[in-house]
Amino acid sequence: MKKWMDHIRISVLLLVALLSFSASAKDSGTAVLTKAEGSNNVTVSLDLAEGGTENITSIHFSMYISVESGEKMDEPTFQFAEGIPSAVKDARVYWDEASSDYLIDIILSGTEDQLILDGKGDALIGTLVIPDGDYYAEVGLVRVDAESEEDSVPVLQYADSAGLTAMSVHMTNVVPVMIGQKPEEPAPEETPQPTAAPEETPEPTATPEETPEPTATPEETPAPTATPEEPPEPTATPEETPEPTPTPGEVPPAPTPGTSPEPSETRPEAPALTVLTRPGSEKVSFKWNAVSGVDGYEICQRDQASAVYERTATLAGSDRLSFLKNFQRGEKYAFRIRSFRKESDGTVLYSAYSPAVFVSLSAFDPARRVNMKASTTHFGTSVYFTWDRTEGADGYEIFRYDWKYKKYVRLAILGKGSQRSYVSNAAFANGGEYRFAMRAYALDADGKTRIYGAYSEPVTVRIAPARVGAIAGRSYVQGKANVYWRRVYNAQGYCVYRSTSETNGFRKVATITDGNTLRFTDQNLSSGKTYYYRVRAYVLNTQGHVLYGSTSGACRVAVR
Numbered sequence: 001m002k003k004w005m006d007h008i009r010i011s012v013l014l015l016v017a018l019l020s021f022s023a024s025a026k027d028s029g030t031a032v033l034t035k036a037e038g039s040n041n042v043t044v045s046l047d048l049a050e051g052g053t054e055n056i057t058s059i060h061f062s063m064y065i066s067v068e069s070g071e072k073m074d075e076p077t078f079q080f081a082e083g084i085p086s087a088v089k090d091a092r093v094y095w096d097e098a099s100s101d102y103l104i105d106i107i108l109s110g111t112e113d114q115l116i117l118d119g120k121g122d123a124l125i126g127t128l129v130i131p132d133g134d135y136y137a138e139v140g141l142v143r144v145d146a147e148s149e150e151d152s153v154p155v156l157q158y159a160d161s162a163g164l165t166a167m168s169v170h171m172t173n174v175v176p177v178m179i180g181q182k183p184e185e186p187a188p189e190e191t192p193q194p195t196a197a198p199e200e201t202p203e204p205t206a207t208p209e210e211t212p213e214p215t216a217t218p219e220e221t222p223a224p225t226a227t228p229e230e231p232p233e234p235t236a237t238p239e240e241t242p243e244p245t246p247t248p249g250e251v252p253p254a255p256t257p258g259t260s261p262e263p264s265e266t267r268p269e270a271p272a273l274t275v276l277t278r279p280g281s282e283k284v285s286f287k288w289n290a291v292s293g294v295d296g297y298e299i300c301q302r303d304q305a306s307a308v309y310e311r312t313a314t315l316a317g318s319d320r321l322s323f324l325k326n327f328q329r330g331e332k333y334a335f336r337i338r339s340f341r342k343e344s345d346g347t348v349l350y351s352a353y354s355p356a357v358f359v360s361l362s363a364f365d366p367a368r369r370v371n372m373k374a375s376t377t378h379f380g381t382s383v384y385f386t387w388d389r390t391e392g393a394d395g396y397e398i399f400r401y402d403w404k405y406k407k408y409v410r411l412a413i414l415g416k417g418s419q420r421s422y423v424s425n426a427a428f429a430n431g432g433e434y435r436f437a438m439r440a441y442a443l444d445a446d447g448k449t450r451i452y453g454a455y456s457e458p459v460t461v462r463i464a465p466a467r468v469g470a471i472a473g474r475s476y477v478q479g480k481a482n483v484y485w486r487r488v489y490n491a492q493g494y495c496v497y498r499s500t501s502e503t504n505g506f507r508k509v510a511t512i513t514d515g516n517t518l519r520f521t522d523q524n525l526s527s528g529k530t531y532y533y534r535v536r537a538y539v540l541n542t543q544g545h546v547l548y549g550s551t552s553g554a555c556r557v558a559v560r
Contacts, residue, residue: 029046029047029048029156029169029170029171029172030046030047030171030172030173030174031044031045031046031047031061031141031154031156031171031174032044032045032047033139033140033141033174033175033176033177034177035177035178035179036127039130039132040130040131040132040179040180041127041128041129041130042127042128042130042139042177042179043124043126043127043128044063044106044124044125044126044127044128045122045123045124045125046059046117046122046123046125046156047122048117048122048156048158048169056115056116056117056158057086057109057115057116058107058108058109058116058158059106059107059108059109059116059125059156059157059158060105060106060107060108060156060157060158061106061141061142061154061155061156061157061171062103062104062105062106062141062142062154063103063104063106063128063139063140063141063142064101064102064103064104064138064139064140064141064142065101065102065104065128065130065137065138065139066100066101066137066138066140067100067101067135067136067137068135068136068137068138069135069136069183070133070134070135070136070137070180070181070183071133071134071135072100072135073102073130073131073133073135073137074131074133075093075095075102075131076093076102076104076128076129076130076131077091077093077128077129078091078093078104078106078126078127078128078129079126079127079129080108080125080126081123081124081125081126081127084108084116084123084125084126085115085116086108086109086116087109087545087546088107088108088109088545089107089108090105090106090107090108090109091104091105091106091107091126092104092105092386092421094420094421095420103142104128106125106126108125109545130179133180134180134181135180135181136178136179136180136181136182136183137178137179137180138176138177138178138179139176139177139178139179140154140174140176140177141154141171141174141176142154153170153171153172153174154170154171154174155169155170155171156169156171157169266349267349267350267351267352268291268293268294268339268340268341268349268350268351269291269292269294269339269351270291270337270338270339270351270352270353270354271288271289271290271291271297271337271338271339271351271354272288272289272354273286273287273288273299273335273336273337273354273355273357274286274287274288274357275287275335275357275359276445277359277360277361277362278362278444278445278451279362279364279392279394279442279443279444279451280362280364280365280366280392280442280451280453281362282326282327282328282329282361283324283325283326283327284324284325284326284327284333284359284361285322285323285324286299286322286323286324286325286335286337287321287322288321288322288337288354289321290318290319290321291318291339291351292318293318293341294318294339294340294341294351295316295317295318295340295341295342296314296315296316296317296318296320296339296340297314297315297320297337297338297339297340298311298313298314298315298337298338298339298340298350299311299312299313299315299323299335299336299337300312300335300336300337300338300353301333301334301335302333302334302335302356304331304332309334309336309353312325312335313325318339327361328361329361329362329363329364329365329392330361330362330363330391330392331360331361332358332359332360332361333358333359333360333361334356334357334358334359335356335357335359336353336354336355336356336357337353337354338350338351338352338353338354339351362392362442363391363392364390364391364392364393364440364442364451364453365391365392365453366451366452366453366454367453367454368390368440368453368454369453369454369455369456369457370387370388370390370396370438370439370440370453370454370455370456371387371388371456372385372386372387372436372437372438372456372457372459373385373386373387373459374386374436374459374461375461375541375543376461376462376463376464376541376547382423382424382425383423383424383426383428383434383436383461383463384421384422384423385398385421385422385423385424385436385438386420386421387420387421387438387456388420389417389418389419389420390417390440390453392417392442393417393440393441393442393453394415394417394441394442394443395413395414395415395416395417395419395440395441395443395450396413396414396417396419396438396439396440396441397410397412397413397414397438397439397441397452398410398411398412398414398422398424398436398437398438399411399436399437399438399439399455400426400434400435400436401434401435401436401437401458408437408455411424411426411436412424417440417442428463429463429489429490430463430464430465430466430488430489430490430549431462431463431464431465431466431488431489431490431491431537431539431549432462432463432490433460433461433462433463433490434460434461434462434463435458435459435460435461436458436459436460436461437455437456437457437458437459438455438456439452439453439454439455439456440452440453441453461541462539462540462541462547463547464539464547464548464549465488465489465490465491465537465538465539465547465548465549466488466489466537466549466550467488467536467549467550467551467552468485468486468488468494468535468536468537468549468550468551468552469485469486469552470485470486470552470553471483471484471485471533471534471535471552471553471555472484472485472555473531473533473555473556473557474557475525475557475558475559475560476560477560478527478559478560479523479524479525479526479527479559479560480521480522480523480525480559480560481521481522481525481531481533481557481559482519482520482521482522482557483496483519483520483521483522483533483535483555483557484518484519485518485519485535485552486518487515487516487518488515488537488549490515490539491515491537491538491539491549492513492515492537492538492539492540493511493512493513493514493515493537493538494511494512494515494517494518494520494535494536494537494538495508495510495511495512495535495536495538495548496508496509496510496511496512496520496522496533496534496535497509497533497534497535497536497551498522498531498532498533499531499532499534499554500529500530500531500532501532502532502554502556503554506532506534509522510522515537520535525559526559527559527560528558528559528560529558529559530556530557530558530559531556531557531559532554532555532556532557533554533555533557534551534552534553534554534555535551535552536548536549536550536551536552537549
């Protein structure tokens, strides 16, 4: 694959780059891509056993489909394998016009009890369903740039059951698969042979050069020409033909008061035509210069099918210098104009046509709403926007609603009409609820003035809660430990984790469903043993999924 293509693909990984966790490199893993028999579908399996990642609950990686030759592929889909224990299964497909590639962003995100790899480190993730068609394409995992293209490898992000850190796994030995029908190569190899053959054709060309000899033979036909030397009388008869020639010579004086030649001499002048359009408008504005001594103007439009110009409007009056008419958006047109004058005998004299003016009417429709979706990233407080491309748009604007001033404030300007996703890492308040809207715009002829479309339907998003601050623990009763923490703003509940080690091995021991409850008593513990506890807050987003804040530091409790 081309290196610059990887730079485009890496933009998909912005979702991961903006994580609020500390990303750290982990051991390598691999992925196996297998083309299904009898179709272009590709199954995707992961094997992360080497990294000791048996407690994985969240995974994120990206794939690409690059069409090497043939027609444009219809949009693929990703079907997750049955039985994957994950609350969130999301596969988003993007089309990049510049590279003609499809990018597939795959996210699995479960709770602490939903181990995606089922403790084994490997699993079948799903199948990339690719529509049939006449093309040849490569399917692989998106690579992350390194110092050299050879060193760049795909990267997978995951979180463990405690959700304490987002880890990176370098995916080595991932072999892309080719799908579709590979174009035959012999054809181009044979082409040089025909090319060589034409090189010999000069010899046939030489043979035609001999044809002059036949031409010479006709030159001998003067003999027959000599025979018709007798028809000097016909030759003489042609001498009489000059008489018709004088006859036309006599015609000019006769029609001088008449119609024929005078019109050609007094034909009206052709006006110069200017055609103006605006993005988002169906109207086409025609303007031209005044021509003296005429009775009006005629505008003609070229028919797309026949390429013949047909009259669009006849406008009376020499001082009529503009015209406005609606046409269909997204189409190309050609127009020209001519002036006309009515003679006293009722005949109409037309000028020559002006040069044709070609116009493309923008497909941008200001009344069309952008179909926008927004959600929080699973790992942090960023907001992930996706939308359907608006035809004819040159860019988009995203707005955030200000609850205090009760109005929308612009959050971002995106200057690319083909863009279909955006990640915002603005300063969103932890646990807060936000409302967003979006609109498309097209640039006017000056390349600066924006013509805006309608706002999208508003979308409400809740942000993950803040990190739980310092916590404390104490054992007052034999076999019991009490844990305390400070309230987190907007938290809807808390999860408590326990381990016998200060650094790892934490397991959830309680879920507190009341955001105002700030203590937990752990029971049935071994007397004389030391335990460590961590706490994190959570909220439910607008889709009903759990969003966790960062986990607190560990507190130590020596049980009585």
